[in-house]
Amino acid sequence: MTQEERQNFFKGMAFLAPWLFGFAVFTAIPICLSCYYSFCDFSLTVPRRAPLWIGMDNYRQLMHDSLFWKSLGNTVYYVAMALPAGMLVSLGLALLLNAKIRGQAIYRAIIFLPSLIPAIASAMVWMWMYNTQYGLLNYLLGKVGLPPVAWLGEKGAMPSLALMSVWGVGNTVIIYLAGLQDVPRELLEAAEIDGAGAMRRLFSVTLPFLTPVIFFNLVMGIIGAFSILTVPYIMTQGGPNNATYFFTFFNYDEAFKFLHMGYASAIAWIQLVITLALTGIAFWSAKKWVHYG
Amino acid sequence: MTAKPKIGRIRNPWNALAIHAGLICICVGYLLPFLWMASTSLKTLEKTGEIPPRFIPHPWQPQNYVKIFTHPTFHAVLFTRNTIVIAILTVAGTTLSSAIVAYGFARIQFRGRGILFGIMLATIMIPFPVTMVPLFTIFRRLGDLTGMAWLGTFKPLWVPAWFGSAFSIFLLRQFFLTIPKDLSEAARIDGCGELGILFRVVLPLARPALAVVALFSFMVVWNDFLAPLVYLQRPEQFTLALGLDNFQSAVGGTPWHLLMAASVLVILPVVALFFLAQRTFIEGITTTGIKG
Numbered sequence: 001m002t003q004e005e006r007q008n009f010f011k012g013m014a015f016l017a018p019w020l021f022g023f024a025v026f027t028a029i030p031i032c033l034s035c036y037y038s039f040c041d042f043s044l045t046v047p048r049r050a051p052l053w054i055g056m057d058n059y060r061q062l063m064h065d066s067l068f069w070k071s072l073g074n075t076v077y078y079v080a081m082a083l084p085a086g087m088l089v090s091l092g093l094a095l096l097l098n099a100k101i102r103g104q105a106i107y108r109a110i111i112f113l114p115s116l117i118p119a120i121a122s123a124m125v126w127m128w129m130y131n132t133q134y135g136l137l138n139y140l141l142g143k144v145g146l147p148p149v150a151w152l153g154e155k156g157a158m159p160s161l162a163l164m165s166v167w168g169v170g171n172t173v174i175i176y177l178a179g180l181q182d183v184p185r186e187l188l189e190a191a192e193i194d195g196a197g198a199m200r201r202l203f204s205v206t207l208p209f210l211t212p213v214i215f216f217n218l219v220m221g222i223i224g225a226f227s228i229l230t231v232p233y234i235m236t237q238g239g240p241n242n243a244t245y246f247f248t249f250f251n252y253d254e255a256f257k258f259l260h261m262g263y264a265s266a267i268a269w270i271q272l273v274i275t276l277a278l279t280g281i282a283f284w285s286a287k288k289w290v291h292y293g
Numbered sequence: 294m295t296a297k298p299k300i301g302r303i304r305n306p307w308n309a310l311a312i313h314a315g316l317i318c319i320c321v322g323y324l325l326p327f328l329w330m331a332s333t334s335l336k337t338l339e340k341t342g343e344i345p346p347r348f349i350p351h352p353w354q355p356q357n358y359v360k361i362f363t364h365p366t367f368h369a370v371l372f373t374r375n376t377i378v379i380a381i382l383t384v385a386g387t388t389l390s391s392a393i394v395a396y397g398f399a400r401i402q403f404r405g406r407g408i409l410f411g412i413m414l415a416t417i418m419i420p421f422p423v424t425m426v427p428l429f430t431i432f433r434r435l436g437d438l439t440g441m442a443w444l445g446t447f448k449p450l451w452v453p454a455w456f457g458s459a460f461s462i463f464l465l466r467q468f469f470l471t472i473p474k475d476l477s478e479a480a481r482i483d484g485c486g487e488l489g490i491l492f493r494v495v496l497p498l499a500r501p502a503l504a505v506v507a508l509f510s511f512m513v514v515w516n517d518f519l520a521p522l523v524y525l526q527r528p529e530q531f532t533l534a535l536g537l538d539n540f541q542s543a544v545g546g547t548p549w550h551l552l553m554a555a556s557v558l559v560i561l562p563v564v565a566l567f568f569l570a571q572r573t574f575i576e577g578i579t580t581t582g583i584k585g
Contacts, residue, residue: 008403011487015397016409018390022456027416030427037427044430093319099312109571110320113327116563116574118516120534121556124541125330128549134342136329167323171578178579219418227420230518234538248422255426256523268423275420 031272037265044259051262058266068267070242071250074158078246079225081162086221090169091214094176095202108177115170123234126164127152154243157236161244164231172217179213180206211290215282222278226271247271334358334553341549357554366543367555371529372536379450379532380514386455387510388503394457395465396491400477410466417459425523432524445526450517454510461506464580468502469495505577508570515563533559 013020038058040051062068097108114122129136130151138148151160183206191201207214229248232238238245238253251271255264328348333341334357335350362369398410432443443449476498477490485493496503518534525531531539537555544551567574 005404008401009405012397012401012403012406015401015487016394018455019394019413019457019459019462020409022390022453023413023416025431026428026453026456027419027424030424030431031419033427033430034424037430044433096312096316096319099309101309101312103313103316107316107320109567110323112574113564113567114323116512116567117560118518118534118563120516120518120537121330121560122326124537124552124556125326128333128553129326129329131549134344134346134549136325136346139344139346167326174575174578223418223420227422229422233522234518234541248420251422251426255429261426261430264426268426271420272423275418279418 034265034268037262038269040262040265042260042262042265044261054262058263059270061263062266062270067242067245067250071245071247074243074245075226075228075247078158078162078228079222081159082165082228083218083221083225085162085166086169086172086225087214087217089166090172090217091176091210093169093173094180095206097173097177098180108174111173112170115168115172119230120234122164122168123231126160126167127235130160152236152240154240157240157244161228161232161235165225165228172221175217176210176213179210183209208291212292215286215290219279219282222282223275226275226278330553330556333549334557336550338548338550354550357550358558361551361555361558364540364551367536367540367551368529368531369533369536369555369558372531372533375447375530376515376532376534379447380511382447382451383454383514384507384510386451387458387461388507390455390457391461391465391506392496392499392503393491395462395469396487396495398462399466399469400474400490400495401487413459413462417463421519425519429523444524445530447525447530449524450514450520458510461510464506464577465499465502467580468499472498501573501576504570504573505580508566508573509577511566512563 037051039053039055041054041057042051043049093111097104097111132138132148132150132153135151137151141148150156187205187209188201191205196204227248228246229252232244232246232249233252236244238249247267248271251264251267254260254267332348332350335353335355336357337350337352337354340347340350340352361367398406398413428449429444432449436443472495476494477485480490480494516534517532518538521532521535522538525535528536528539537552537559540555541552
């Protein structure tokens with residue numbers, strides 16, 4: 001390193017210092033600690049006891065824990081519903097909101113709004129909408145001659161949560177909309193002159209240009225859907241009969257209800273590995289379908 | 294001048310009509326929960342269970358909004374105050390520290406910058422549930438080391454904000470990169486150091502980006518539920534979100550008129566901010582979502 005390089009290095013480090021410290025204390029160390037705890041018997045007890053190394057025992061015990069499999073299955077079921085639904089609905093909405101018609105500013109604002117409001121408030125109002133007896137949704141179903149649905153019952157709760165998540169896709173819609181502005185006009189024009197219909201233009205021009213945005217939303221969607229906790233925590237408390245008991249819920253309960261920090265850390269690590277693996281698969285597959293223009 | 298693009302314009306008026314119809318139906322669906330919330334919040338208890346339900350409350354009871362302020366389990370004033378205290382400390386910390394770090398990433402050439410930037414972006418993808426257990430033990434340990442309690446106080450909620458947030462650093466860096474270097478060079482010749490350039494040249498020009506960062510970090514605090522749930526213990530420290538959940542579990546699912554009035558109270562600032570700063574929101578989401 002030359003004198004100047006060294007000087008710049010120290011200058012750079014000085015500016016980065018807050019983040020470097022924060023990263024170490026609030027991200028890197030917690031992740032390492034979490035890994036260590038996951039191999040320990042560690043309970044928050046009074047008087048305090050240090051974590052006791054027990055090797056793979058937590059993981060072994062997890063394999064025989066029916067709640068582990070139940071919560072994992074529930075989470076996968078939810079992701080399999082909410083992720084594709086959210087991706088399709090937000091893309092469809094973005095295409096509609098991109099049409100050159102009057103009043104789009106109002107439509108866009110309305111569709112964006114639900115994504116802003118606190119989870120606690122949306123959970124509250126949807127509980128009320130989903131109420132079996134007095135809820136608005138069952139009333140509307142009755143209007144069109146359908147029988148009432150137990151929206152938050154054992155069968156219905158999971159699709160109901162996915163439906164709610166579709167209500168909150170506003171910021172994904174905005175990201176798609178911004179992406180749509182970057183699709184070159186000349187290409188769309190050329191395609192039209194060549195006789196391509198609206199559908200053809202969508203699939204052959206617009207969507208290929210949008211693939212980097214679709215990819216971004218896919219990755220964020222995987223991570224978001226896997227870490228869902230607030231809404232079911234408030235609305236269903238994991239029930240009925242553990243039907244909405246998510247992986248994160250299992251983690252939370254073990255940690256803060258039963259104070260089994262070691263066991264909870266093992267759960268957190270499995271979540272991290274699954275999320276990373278899925279993100280990895282997404283990145284790997286990106287080579288085949290994402291076009292960077 | 295370029296000719297007005299023909300593409301995208303909808304020539305068939307029936308198509309435009311169909312899109313309008315579709316969007317209106319969807320928007321009604323998206324607004325329905327808000328309308329239902331507002332309507333219920335103005336009803337009497339008996340009328341919340343009325344079948345068929347009515348959208349226009351009759352008789353209407355705006356006193357519900359007074360009731361939630363005096364309700365024994367929902368301390369609206371206190372919860373609002375707590376949330377605002379945490380929000381101010383978080384917004385100030387995030388904005389200041391992220392601006393400093395972003396300046397380092399945007400304007401200083403040094404070895405390892407690319408790798409560190411990549412690591413920083415990757416941290417956005419770590420979900421809170423993964424780190425919540427070790428963070429809890431770290432704050433407990435910090436309590437031992439500093440000789441004062443961290444758990445059960447606001448500190449775990451706002452102190453980390455003073456060490457930069459990856460999202461805000463990224464957003465500010467993108468903005469700083471667009472500020473012409475000549476300006477900082479001129480200041481340098483006038484004898485400004487890096488900090489002087491940051492505070493006298495870059496930050497005044499970056500006001501729109503700072504607004505985005507401040508707005509988003511405010512929204513994160515206002516909407517956060519999990520972190521306060523994990524770290525706060527006594528009801529007098531609760532934030533609005535936590536207080537509302539506590540209220541709901543205390544009274545059970547019957548006084549829907551009060552629960553909805555409290556929910557309106559929680560979403561009102563967010564909705565107001567949205568209408569005041571719509572463009573700022575959209576800019577923030579698109580910069581971080583697209584130009585990444």
